[in-house]
Amino acid sequence: AIEMDKLKERILQEGVIVSDQVLNLDGLLNHQVDPQLTMEMGKEFASRFAEAGVTRVVTVESSGIAVAFATAYELGVPLVFARRKKTLLADPDALCERVPSFTKGIVTDIMLSRHYISEQDKVLFIDDIIANGDAARGLIKIIERSGAELVGLGVVIEKCFQAGARTIREQGISIEPLVRIQSLEGGVITFAD
Numbered sequence: 001a002i003e004m005d006k007l008k009e010r011i012l013q014e015g016v017i018v019s020d021q022v023l024n025l026d027g028l029l030n031h032q033v034d035p036q037l038t039m040e041m042g043k044e045f046a047s048r049f050a051e052a053g054v055t056r057v058v059t060v061e062s063s064g065i066a067v068a069f070a071t072a073y074e075l076g077v078p079l080v081f082a083r084r085k086k087t088l089l090a091d092p093d094a095l096c097e098r099v100p101s102f103t104k105g106i107v108t109d110i111m112l113s114r115h116y117i118s119e120q121d122k123v124l125f126i127d128d129i130i131a132n133g134d135a136a137r138g139l140i141k142i143i144e145r146s147g148a149e150l151v152g153l154g155v156v157i158e159k160c161f162q163a164g165a166r167t168i169r170e171q172g173i174s175i176e177p178l179v180r181i182q183s184l185e186g187g188v189i190t191f192a193d
Ligand code: G4P
Pocket: 021, 022, 023, 024, 025, 026, 030, 060, 061, 062, 063, 064, 100, 101, 102, 103, 104, 128, 129, 130, 131, 132, 133, 134, 135, 136, 137, 164
């Protein structure tokens, strides 16, 4: 679609290659967002999962929230974002998973209250970037433990040269990326397909 060509264009404009592994996208996803383009991403995810009977969109704070909001708005369902736990005062019944963070080099705990997810839910997980998939696998475990049905995972960018998306697909979960990046080698962003 034309909108997805626009997204690729913006990735080329805003992306700053940090290494062969890491693309800084502060100008598009991690520090600044373009509301109009983000709403178009939400429309695209909503249309890809239109038949799935989604009752809730979930993501992990913070960078997934904007595009997850856009998707939830289009689907007319609530957005729930898992929190990164910073306190021991959290709800003792909350669902928690410990995940290593690729970019930050630390371990964090993510948490989702059972108030906002249940076995009646059909959940669409939306995220900004999938790399190694550690954060994604943590939230997938939480969704499984809640008893909700995971209908799929929509990601703005799949980094094909890291194993996250592949290993999650191997679990039988459907992943819909808007853009797939094949490589960052030679200081060049190369898209797949
Ligand atoms: P993930 O694939 O499930 O996201 O987990 P992974 O452990 O691979 O990545 C951890 C974090 O690093 C994620 O953000 C992910 O979006 C981010 N990340 C991985 N590769 C890149 C990259 O090339 N560029 C950018 N900009 N981010 C990358 P997070 O921990 O969920 O943090 P936040 O962005 O929500 O604060």
